[in-house]
Each structure stands twice: as C-alpha cells, then as structure tokens.
Amino acid sequence: MSRKSSQRGGDGSGGAGAGRGSVLTPGRVAVVALAVLGLVFIFENTRATKIRLLIPEVTMPLWVALLATAVIGALCGAYSMRRRG
Numbered sequence: 001m002s003r004k005s006s007q008r009g010g011d012g013s014g015g016a017g018a019g020r021g022s023v024l025t026p027g028r029v030a031v032v033a034l035a036v037l038g039l040v041f042i043f044e045n046t047r048a049t050k051i052r053l054l055i056p057e058v059t060m061p062l063w064v065a066l067l068a069t070a071v072i073g074a075l076c077g078a079y080s081m082r083r084r085g
Contacts (some may be wrong), residue, residue, distance in 0.1 A: 023030045038070060041066070042063050042066040042067050042070065043053065043063055044060055045062040045063055045066060045068050046062065046063050047062055048060065048061055048062070049061075049065070
C-alpha cells in the first residue's frame with residue numbers, strides 16, 4: 001500500500017469531506033422544507049393582481065411576482081455569502 005492511499009484511509013473516498021458526516025444535516029433538511037413550503041405558497045396564489053413597479057402598474061399572476069421576489073432574495077443571499085468567505 002502506498003503512503004498516499006494509507007493517508008486517505010484506503011477506502012478511496014478522498015480527503016476533502018471524508019468523514020464529515022451525512023449529507024442530510026438538520027440545517028439542510030430545514031432549508032429544503034422551507035423551500036418546499038415557499039414553493040407551495042407561491043403556486044397556491046395564482047390569481048392575477050395589480051402590482052406597481054415604481055411608476056408603471058402591471059397586472060400579472062401573483063405567483064410570478066412571489067417567485068421573482070424569492071429568486072431575487074436567493075441571489076442576494078448567495079452573493080452576500082460568497083463575498084463573506
């Protein structure tokens with residue numbers, strides 16, 4: 001057995017992330033559950049509604065506005081987490 005394979009544990013799992021535990025942590029399960037509940041809420045609200053975008057007023061399905069807001073929020077959160085690290 002070579003020295004490299006004995007350092008990795010010999011199971012072929014590699015170094016980074018090996019032995020760190022399960023992929024399903026309580027935090028990840030909570031995030032997935034909240035994401036599913038958010039999507040259910042978004043797609044349950046399908047009526048057309050008037051929305052004011054600064055000056056113009058547009059009529060669109062409420063789910064489109066909610067989904068766009070959720071995507072913008074997720075992108076802002078991902079950007080701030082990337083900038084922090």
